[in-house]
Amino acid sequence: MAVRIVKVKRPTQPWSSMRPWWAVVVGLWVSTRHFFVNLGRFLRGSQDFTVHFPEQRFVHPPALRGMPVLVQMENGKERCVACGLCEWACPTTCITIFPAETNNEVERYPEVFDIDMSRCMFCGYCEEACPEEAIVMSRQVEISSYSRQGSLWHKEDLLVPISQLKTRIDYLRSHYER
Amino acid sequence: MAAGAKLTDAPKLVHVTVDGTSIEAREGEPLLQALLNAGFDIPHYCYHPKLSIDGSCRLCQVKLEGIPKLQISCNTPVRDGLVVHVDDPEVHLARRGVEELLLLNHPLDCPICDKAGECWLQNYAMRFGSRFSRTRDPRRKRQKRIDIGERMLLDQERCILCRRCVRFCREISKTGELHIFNLGDRSVLDIYDQRLDNDYSMCTADICPVGALETKDFHHKIRVWFLEETASVCPSCSNGCNIMVCTYKNRIWRLVPRRNDAVNDTWMCDSGRLNYRFVMDPERLRTPRIAQQNGQVDTAWEVAVQEAAAQLNAFRARHGGKALGAVISPHLTNEENYRFGELIHALGVERCAMAVVRGKYDNFLIKPEKAANARGVRELGLVAGNDDGVDDLLAACEAGQIKGLYLCSEDIFHVIDPDRLNTILGSMELLIVHSLKQHPLLTGAAVIFPATTFAEKDGTFTNHAGRVQRIRRALQLPAGWLTEGEVFTRLLNQIEARQEQFDLSFIWQSMARNGTAFANVRFEEIDPDGAPLHNLA
Numbered sequence: 001m002a003v004r005i006v007k008v009k010r011p012t013q014p015w016s017s018m019r020p021w022w023a024v025v026v027g028l029w030v031s032t033r034h035f036f037v038n039l040g041r042f043l044r045g046s047q048d049f050t051v052h053f054p055e056q057r058f059v060h061p062p063a064l065r066g067m068p069v070l071v072q073m074e075n076g077k078e079r080c081v082a083c084g085l086c087e088w089a090c091p092t093t094c095i096t097i098f099p100a101e102t103n104n105e106v107e108r109y110p111e112v113f114d115i116d117m118s119r120c121m122f123c124g125y126c127e128e129a130c131p132e133e134a135i136v137m138s139r140q141v142e143i144s145s146y147s148r149q150g151s152l153w154h155k156e157d158l159l160v161p162i163s164q165l166k167t168r169i170d171y172l173r174s175h176y177e178r
Numbered sequence: 179m180a181a182g183a184k185l186t187d188a189p190k191l192v193h194v195t196v197d198g199t200s201i202e203a204r205e206g207e208p209l210l211q212a213l214l215n216a217g218f219d220i221p222h223y224c225y226h227p228k229l230s231i232d233g234s235c236r237l238c239q240v241k242l243e244g245i246p247k248l249q250i251s252c253n254t255p256v257r258d259g260l261v262v263h264v265d266d267p268e269v270h271l272a273r274r275g276v277e278e279l280l281l282l283n284h285p286l287d288c289p290i291c292d293k294a295g296e297c298w299l300q301n302y303a304m305r306f307g308s309r310f311s312r313t314r315d316p317r318r319k320r321q322k323r324i325d326i327g328e329r330m331l332l333d334q335e336r337c338i339l340c341r342r343c344v345r346f347c348r349e350i351s352k353t354g355e356l357h358i359f360n361l362g363d364r365s366v367l368d369i370y371d372q373r374l375d376n377d378y379s380m381c382t383a384d385i386c387p388v389g390a391l392e393t394k395d396f397h398h399k400i401r402v403w404f405l406e407e408t409a410s411v412c413p414s415c416s417n418g419c420n421i422m423v424c425t426y427k428n429r430i431w432r433l434v435p436r437r438n439d440a441v442n443d444t445w446m447c448d449s450g451r452l453n454y455r456f457v458m459d460p461e462r463l464r465t466p467r468i469a470q471q472n473g474q475v476d477t478a479w480e481v482a483v484q485e486a487a488a489q490l491n492a493f494r495a496r497h498g499g500k501a502l503g504a505v506i507s508p509h510l511t512n513e514e515n516y517r518f519g520e521l522i523h524a525l526g527v528e529r530c531a532m533a534v535v536r537g538k539y540d541n542f543l544i545k546p547e548k549a550a551n552a553r554g555v556r557e558l559g560l561v562a563g564n565d566d567g568v569d570d571l572l573a574a575c576e577a578g579q580i581k582g583l584y585l586c587s588e589d590i591f592h593v594i595d596p597d598r599l600n601t602i603l604g605s606m607e608l609l610i611v612h613s614l615k616q617h618p619l620l621t622g623a624a625v626i627f628p629a630t631t632f633a634e635k636d637g638t639f640t641n642h643a644g645r646v647q648r649i650r651r652a653l654q655l656p657a658g659w660l661t662e663g664e665v666f667t668r669l670l671n672q673i674e675a676r677q678e679q680f681d682l683s684f685i686w687q688s689m690a691r692n693g694t695a696f697a698n699v700r701f702e703e704i705d706p707d708g709a710p711l712h713n714l715a
Contacts, residue, residue, distance in 0.1 A: 081289045081290045082290075082398075083288075083289030083290065083294070083401070084400075084401040084403075084404070085289070087401075087404075088401070088403060088404070099398045099399070099400075100398065101397070101398050106290070107290060107322075107323060107398075108289075108290040108398055131288070131289050132289060
């Protein structure tokens with residue numbers, strides 16, 4: 001069998017990544033900058049270098065994927081139509097939905113919408129799969145509970161008014177090409 | 179047809195060139211069917227192999243050489259030397275255009291539509307639809323959720339006017355409830371003077387390529403992508419329609435027909451389709467019950483089998499096997515009935531009967547015998563006579579010749595007058611029963627075994643025409659559960675000191691050896707369309 005050897009031309013690497021020492025310099029620069037910034041604050045007499053939890057709360061950026069919650073519209077109803085796409089997309093199968101029917105314009109709603117937060121891994125697939133912008137990842141990260149039953153969140157607990165979720169929904173629309 | 183040609187002549191095979199390759203097709207059949215048979219994936223909505231040609235969706239257009247414009251392949255009969263192009267830029271453009279026009283007024287309610295996941299419009303839109311809508315006009319509004327029948331809902335917005343349901347009601351159910359009203363853009367599917375209440379109305383939801391027609395039974399129940407499908411046979415009558423059992427979380431959510439041209443084409447009746455709730459009935463017996471001094475108590479399966487074997491042996495020693503009667507079930511599989519035949523032979527039983535519930539029937543699919551395997555029992559030679567031996571058995575019971583009964587099914591409760599049955603069952607010394615539910619007539623039973631339904635076991639049914647068809651286990655049974663076949667096998671092992679398992683292929687070998695009608699069929703040949711026991715030709 002004739003063997004033909006082809007020399008593949010590798011794509012040239014960008015200059016920065018070809019020189020590992022450059023990364024060291026960048027890393028050192030970050031540390032040094034923080035050192036001098038904090039030193040300056042210290043010399044000015046400030047004591048606040050950390051956030052004093054729980055009296056103070058850090059405002060998370062909109063990109064943070066906290067607990068998944070259901071969007072509650074102005075009329076108090078959920079936006080969810082129980083289509084089941086989040087249930088299907090969920091890698092840990094922590095979502096349970098039972099649909100039901102009403103006489104409203106949107107005829108379908110979830111009678112049961114449970115999320116087992118002890119299984120949720122905050123991947124955000126449910127939010128990405130949702131065609132109605134009905135489930136979003138909130139900034140809420142304090143979701144510990146005293147019992148396993150407490151980590152099972154029902155529909156009433158998961159509903160959050162849309163006004164509180166505006167930053168995340170705006171972020172979604174700008175980043176997911178909606 | 180040419181002069182002198184016989185109607186029974188097989189259609190001539192001709193050659194058609196498709197995209198440069200030559201395929202064989204029957205002359206005169208729709209070109210679309212020939213292309214589909216050859217493995218070409220031609221999108222289509224209105225064409226259905228069991229309905230007449232309509233040509234209303236315009237999606238199956240192909241390019242034919244010698245004809246200047248694209249032609250719909252469903253309405254083009256195959257002829258020799260046809261040269262077809264299906265993978266052609268012109269064809270692709272036409273499909274894109276048709277799809278865009280169909281989606282022009284289609285509501286975007288896939289999240290709440292029960293067809294989502296098995297919707298043809300959805301699939302083809304994903305394949306060659308546009309991602310964005312170019313229209314500036316608002317979508318046309320129509321009525322939604324119209325109650326058009328006892329079991330059906332109509333959503334006029336979703337309808338793409340393929341007229342499959344209209345043709346079904348005219349040609350298959352021959353009732354003609356559905357029509358298209360108005361013209362052009364105002365066309366709308368609706369009922370006129372009678373509601374869609376025929377016995378096959380739910381088939382329209384199957385053939386609807388979109389979610390315009392939905393069954394109330396499945397409406398907003400579960401998304402189709404969660405369902406697992408198991409090929410099986412409908413247990414509701416002796417026609418043996420081929421079905422898919424759709425399950426999720428160990429529950430049946432719906433039964434849908436499966437195509438079998440020898441039995442049910444692609445249809446099934448509504449009563450059969452809705453007859454699955456008895457499987458999930460909470461009142462079903464879940465554990466065997468045996469008689470104690472203070473009445474019947476729940477017990478373990480092995481204990482119940484031991485008790486039944488001991489009672490049967492004691493009864494045989496007391497009165498002999500002739501004093502025992504058997505009522506065979508038309509709901510059990512052929513294999514189980516064969517095993518039961520071995521059991522009653524071992525016990526020396528002489529009088530066997532089978533009670534079959536009879537009901538409404540028509541000349542299409544619904545058959546009078548409301549049990550799946552009555553023919554199988556007769557083919558095995560277990561029962562004889564016009565009434566399958568019921569009167570003979572009951573008369574012998576009343577005459578005191580029979581002092582014990584082994585009931586495999588509770589159908590006899592629905593056939594025989596309850597008062598007569600009550601006195602007969604009350605006079606029995608031994609009563610062993612397989613039953614789905616606890617029944618007031620069964621208070622005197624020594625052992626009651628919970629019956630297993632068609633969805634929970636493997637085996638074969640023989641339909642009214644003698645066609646053996648396979649059923650499969652779709653639901654998981656609780657740990658330790660014994661199906662009827664396993665119970666019969668264990669009883670046989672206890673009584674005859676055998677060491678056997680309930681194994682389908684082994685039983686088929688045994689049935690063939692012992693010269694039953696099942697010797698004509700090999701177990702491996704049954705799938706997927708079944709096999710006839712007697713060669714009709």
